[in-house]
Amino acid sequence: MKLSRRGFLGVLVGTAALTSSCSEVIDEMTEPELPAVLNPPGGDERHPIAHLLNRATFGPRPGQIAQVEEMGRERWLDRQLDYKSVGDDKLNWRLRRFDTMKFKPQDLVSFKSDEDSGYVAGELARVTLLKAVMSERQLYEKMVHFWSDHFSIFQFKDKTIAVLKVVDDRDVIRPNALRKFKDLLRASAHSPAMLRYLDNTVNEKSHPNENYAREIMELHTLGVDGGYTEDDVQEVARCFTGWTMSGKGEFEYRGDIHDDAEKRVLSEIIAAGGGKNDGDIVIDILARHPSTARFVCTKLVRHFVADDPPQTVIDACVQTWQSTDGDIRDVLRTIFTHPEFDTAPYKIKRPFEYLASVLRALNADYDSSMDLVNRLDTLGQRPFTWIPPDGFPDYAEAWSSSILKYWNVGIDAARDRLPGVEINIWDIAEHVDVEGNADKMLTFFGRLLLKRDLNPVEAQQLNHYLFGGRSRLDFGKDEDRDRMIHAIALLLSSPAFVYR
Numbered sequence: 001m002k003l004s005r006r007g008f009l010g011v012l013v014g015t016a017a018l019t020s021s022c023s024e025v026i027d028e029m030t031e032p033e034l035p036a037v038l039n040p041p042g043g044d045e046r047h048p049i050a051h052l053l054n055r056a057t058f059g060p061r062p063g064q065i066a067q068v069e070e071m072g073r074e075r076w077l078d079r080q081l082d083y084k085s086v087g088d089d090k091l092n093w094r095l096r097r098f099d100t101m102k103f104k105p106q107d108l109v110s111f112k113s114d115e116d117s118g119y120v121a122g123e124l125a126r127v128t129l130l131k132a133v134m135s136e137r138q139l140y141e142k143m144v145h146f147w148s149d150h151f152s153i154f155q156f157k158d159k160t161i162a163v164l165k166v167v168d169d170r171d172v173i174r175p176n177a178l179r180k181f182k183d184l185l186r187a188s189a190h191s192p193a194m195l196r197y198l199d200n201t202v203n204e205k206s207h208p209n210e211n212y213a214r215e216i217m218e219l220h221t222l223g224v225d226g227g228y229t230e231d232d233v234q235e236v237a238r239c240f241t242g243w244t245m246s247g248k249g250e251f252e253y254r255g256d257i258h259d260d261a262e263k264r265v266l267s268e269i270i271a272a273g274g275g276k277n278d279g280d281i282v283i284d285i286l287a288r289h290p291s292t293a294r295f296v297c298t299k300l301v302r303h304f305v306a307d308d309p310p311q312t313v314i315d316a317c318v319q320t321w322q323s324t325d326g327d328i329r330d331v332l333r334t335i336f337t338h339p340e341f342d343t344a345p346y347k348i349k350r351p352f353e354y355l356a357s358v359l360r361a362l363n364a365d366y367d368s369s370m371d372l373v374n375r376l377d378t379l380g381q382r383p384f385t386w387i388p389p390d391g392f393p394d395y396a397e398a399w400s401s402s403i404l405k406y407w408n409v410g411i412d413a414a415r416d417r418l419p420g421v422e423i424n425i426w427d428i429a430e431h432v433d434v435e436g437n438a439d440k441m442l443t444f445f446g447r448l449l450l451k452r453d454l455n456p457v458e459a460q461q462l463n464h465y466l467f468g469g470r471s472r473l474d475f476g477k478d479e480d481r482d483r484m485i486h487a488i489a490l491l492l493s494s495p496a497f498v499y500r
Helices: 005-029 048-056 064-071 073-081 089-095 114-134 138-150 159-176 181-189 192-197 211-218 230-239 277-288 290-304 311-324 328-337 351-361 370-379 400-414 425-431 438-450 456-467 478-492
Strands: 243-245 251-253 263-265 268-270
Touching (some): 048 073, 048 138, 064 073, 073 138, 089 114, 114 159, 114 351, 159 181, 181 192, 211 230, 211 277, 230 277, 290 311, 311 328, 351 370, 351 400, 400 478, 425 438, 425 478, 456 478
Antiparallel strands (some): 243 251
């Protein structure tokens, strides 16, 4: 299959015309549902199940906390780690419309124009957001999100990377997100998108390029203080000479440009004449190195527990890593069952996480439009657009200036003005029978969004705003309905919601 830009777009337009009515039926069939009764947790303290769901998912949907309580925390975690056992039919129906996500590498690299590559990149971003919002396999999607940062690729470095990131996401990150780390590392090292992004496609014996060699040690495995030297960088670059990409967009090893002489990497001798196996040996060396266990475990604990990751949790994860040969599922289980997890300090939601959590908390129906991806762009975290190879930062200081933008998202969500999204605050209110009672409605939405009762300061400020000296509101009046909507928007932009 080889299509020109006009041919490609023509196929897409024609297909869209034929399937638009079918898509509408699918959208209706797969709309998110609300439980018959909603009783979100109250109390003054952080609810432990809410805390788990705030970290291990993109935020709980209405009623999910009660569901997990009934199921039991351990059983829920077991099912999420065994993600293939979790049905995802509604999401899968929605994904049927994204044709380019199924294309083979040779089909993708045939699209040469900015318009075509931009369309493919846009589909991947839309799919990524849709999965975060809709998927029942939430911990799996969180790990895909994490590894996409760890093995970060700036999608728009060139048009080829823009389309091949689809293959990297589909065939590298997703199949290995909950396997052993060495499997993921090996798959990434064979990813044409990664090799092209970090210039290994021009790494040959006559003029070695050290970019991928440096980053696989500094960012993917050992860490900057992991014990490697500049000599190791040069030797690893020699090992990966000839690891490149074919004209069909697939991994290719070229022996004619590989340095086949003896190498020495991290004090281990790699004998001459190994060919492609030189790079495979490097992957094994890096995957089993103790610095890799500590570096990756530290990042995982930072992501799921605290910006300043507790050393005791890191040590427990490293011990699990070493006893399981880097099994990602077992490391995650160690994190979520560690005594210090439940007492972890609050972490800021990065823009992608914030937007997804708003949509999930309000039971939103996202139609996978590109406009919402563009909104993520203005928030500063459209997927796969971080230019340096270290991935989007994962600590509060990097995102604290985004709070005003979060407020704008919150008010648009509460007023059902986010593009491609349907949110009905009043439909949620009907399910809890607030009967037009503003106090009752505010208490309910406080519990729904914050997973606890409003504290005295929050209650005083919101009531002052909501009632403005009056004793009651009349929801038959647009002005009073708008006041309630704005009060809910204030909850969505409050530190108690922005921080998870």
